[in-house]
Amino acid sequence: MDANMISHILLWIGLIALALVVVALVRQIGVLHARIAPAGALILDKGVEVNNPAPQVTSADRHGRPVNVGYKGERGQLLFFLSPTCPVCKSLLPTLRSLGKSYRQELEVIYVSDGDHEQQMELIKQHHLEDARYVIGPEIGMTYQIGKLPYAVLIDAEGVLKAKGLVNNREHLESLFEAQAMGVGTLQEYMRQQTAATQ
């Protein structure tokens, strides 16, 4: 092998390494984009405001066990309002299930729905929600003044409403779990805290 060929091979190896670095960078940018996307779920100006005590209401889940919403507890609560007739709600269920599992220590996911019993059962069966806390009834939805679906409300362990909003996609939903983990309800609140900290 002459020097020419060796240099050739070395250059190729260098090029491959550089291309690998570029691929890795692009991937990282993609991941970053996916992480910045949740800017807090859209807040509709109805019901209790964020950072106020959540309204306390007791209802029964579909097995008749009492469900206390908005009380102090060991874990926070995530209320997910859904309906069997809402396709977006259904598309979010797998994500919600997996997120709920990974945040099991801090958060209890409560599914709240209302309407035709048979359709509810079908939805539960389809999405393997047999073991989930699933409330069928209007009380919670009325108390929290839910007008649009799918809607989610995050209540921390102290019974304070930390975040709420229409959740239309995975990012919205993730932002709520992220809010629970970081203790910050919205991106805006986080920015305020950051500016306050630097001053």
Add this chain to the structure above:
Amino acid sequence: MTLYPVFTLALSAILAVILLSAAMHKLRAPQRFRRQLDDYALLPPGSLRVVARIVPALEIALAILLLIPALRVVGALGTALLLGGYAGAMAINLWRGRSDIDCGCSGPGMERPLSAALLWRNGLLVLMALLAALPAHQHPLGGFDLFLILACSLVGLMIYTSVEGLLANRPRLNALQGK
């Protein structure tokens, strides 16, 4: 016109891998692919199911043809036709003003709307397929040639992946900048 065989073989390998990965993500999420086909609004609804089955099979078949030296020309021409067809479908929908549909050109998590950049991308791929279809010199390949083919294909594929990634990120970046 004949080409240096390393060039044609590397092009064929790159195209074959691109086709295989495209077929894989179509086969993995058949529902999603059917919905994308439906979004393009070019086929009668009744035929969607059949077409959604045929397209990935066709892509795999073309990839295999590309990798068999004796059948490379057929595979390359077929690939050029298929990718040209995709470009045509995108062009029709762009012209209709339906640029907000997912192009369906990459796997999950890489959704992006139709754009002129995608037409350029497909144009380039068609050109690569046509170059791969050109006859090559008949001379035995040495060890260094094999190294070159491997290196060219690797670099080509990684650059392709990077460009795909950047294109997929673009709408997200635009959204961040409030465009």
